[in-house]
Amino acid sequence: xxxxxxxxxxxxxxxxxxxVGFSLVELIVVLAILGIAAAAVAPALSNAxxxxxxxxxxxxxxxxxxxxxxVALAEGSMVTVxxxxxxxxxxxxxxRGVEVRELATGRLDxxxxxxxxxxxxxxxxxxxxxxxxxxxxxxxxxxxxxxxxLRIEVDPWTGETSVAGR
Numbered sequence: 386x387x388x389x390x391x392x393x394x395x396x397x398x399x400x401x402x403x404x405v406g407f408s409l410v411e412l413i414v415v416l417a418i419l420g421i422a423a424a425a426v427a428p429a430l431s432n433a434x435x436x437x438x439x440x441x442x443x444x445x446x447x448x449x450x451x452x453x454x455x456v457a458l459a460e461g462s463m464v465t466v467x468x469x470x471x472x473x474x475x476x477x478x479x480x481r482g483v484e485v486r487e488l489a490t491g492r493l494d495x496x497x498x499x500x501x502x503x504x505x506x507x508x509x510x511x512x513x514x515x516x517x518x519x520x521x522x523x524x525x526x527x528x529x530x531x532x533x534x535l536r537i538e539v540d541p542w543t544g545e546t547s548v549a550g551r
Contacts, residue, residue, distance in 0.1 A: 438496035439530030445493050446501075446526050446537050447546055450513065453477050454544045456488060457515035464488070468511045468526060470502050499530040519544050 450466060456479060457464040468475045473493035478485050493501060503511040503526065513523035521544035526537040536549040 437530075437532050438499050439528055439532050439535060442493060442495050442499050442501070442528050442530070443535040443537060443548060446528070447548070449475060449477065449489075450526075450537070450539065450546050452489075453513075454515045454519075454521070454546075457517055457544070458519060461517040463517060464515045466513045466515075468493070468501060468503075470500075470508060470510055473501050496530075499528055502527045502529065513539055515539075515544050 453464045473495045477489040521539040528535045
């Protein structure tokens with residue numbers, strides 16, 4: 386099946402008569418309309434992306450645990466993270482017995498409607514220890530908020546953290 390091709394001069398002739406394509410003015414008008422629409426929509430999109438306080442608190446816990454694991458592997462020492470469940474205070478310490486040194490202390494940035502607990506009901510604190518060769522024990526850390534719950538666990542063989550409920 387052969388297709389018919391327009392003679393070379395036919396396309397040029399149609400262009401000269403203004404039948405093919407868009408003018409520069411038309412393109413500029415369309416781009417201006419698109420720009421105005423994008424400027425109107427951008428603030429609405431930025432307001433639509435809000436950070437869930439439960440996930441923000443979970444990210445805070447993950448950051449602390451990842452830092453403790455990194456120190457344990459880098460220094461070849463036992464590193465312990467202790468989270469006080471009633472108020473979210475935490476302490477990170479390295480070493481064992483009388484040779485314990487404090488690495489960090491602080492308070493989780495918990496919004497009023499997010500609470501932290503351990504895996505055991507009414508546990509006053511959660512203790513997670515990272516071993517020098519990568520293993521870990523303790524946990525989990527459970528966060529409850531208005532949008533659900535997050536359970537942050539530590540793998541006993543690798544010390545890597547995982548989150549359930551995201």
